[in-house]
Amino acid sequence: MLSRAFKVLFMWLPLALLPAKTVANSENVWAVWKQEGVHAIMRHATAPGFGDPAHFTLGRCDTQRNLNDTGRQEARALGETIRKQGIALSAVYSSQWCRCLDTAKELRLGKVQELPALNSFFRDRSHSENQTAALKKHIAALGPTEKILYVTHQVNTTALTGVYPASGQIILFKLGQNGEIQVVGTINSD
Known part of the structure; x- marks a missing residue:
């Protein structure tokens, strides 16, 4: 019975973490993404398993x-x-992990550039704060007409946006006046 309760919790957890005023998988979400200052962060596509092997x-x-x-x-x-x-x-920027680089390349949206700030800190959460700060600094340095897609991992996406993304899910965001990340939409891969 406890196992079933956890399954229900984790099934709804991604929805619970989304801010109330976001647009999800509708015609409007594409218009939101086209707005100036709106960027996207994506969790890599489906890669069976959990974490990385010990010999990573x-x-x-x-x-x-x-x-x-x-x-x-x-x-x-x-x-x-x-x-x-x-x-x-x-x-298009990507984590240096193969599943992220391969996702970014398979999207065929342009040259893929590696960005270490997007690398997973799943094994060592002590890197979370520094990497997230480095990513925010990267975002803050973008020009007003730039439109960026970041391909990374669940832990990185959650640390930046507060959203627990599904595999292949895109979170649209912008940098607020106070320097905080504001989630403005989601796009699912299905």
Whole structure:
């Protein structure tokens, strides 16, 4: 019985963490993304498993948890939808983990640039504060007409936005006047 309660909690947790005034998967969400100053952060597409193997090595995909065929298809389909909606990105930045780099490449939305501030801190949460601060600094330095997509991990997305994203979910956000991140919409990969 307790197990079922936890399943229900975790099923609704992502919705509970979303701010009340966001737009999700509607025609309006694309208009929101096109607004000046609105950027996106995406959790990598489906990569079966949890965390990374004990022998994880950065730069060696054979030691990491990777996208499966479903994840690759999700990323390609999402990229096609983004292009059809006319979202013109200035840049695509990714974590250096293979599942994020592969998601970003499969989207086919432009050259993918590695950004260490997007690397997972799942194993060592002591990096959360510094990496999130570095990412906020990166966002604050963007020009007013830039439109960026960041591809990263659940822990990074949650630390930045307060949203617990599903695999392949995009969180739209802008930087508020007080320097805080304001979530303005979500796009699911399905």
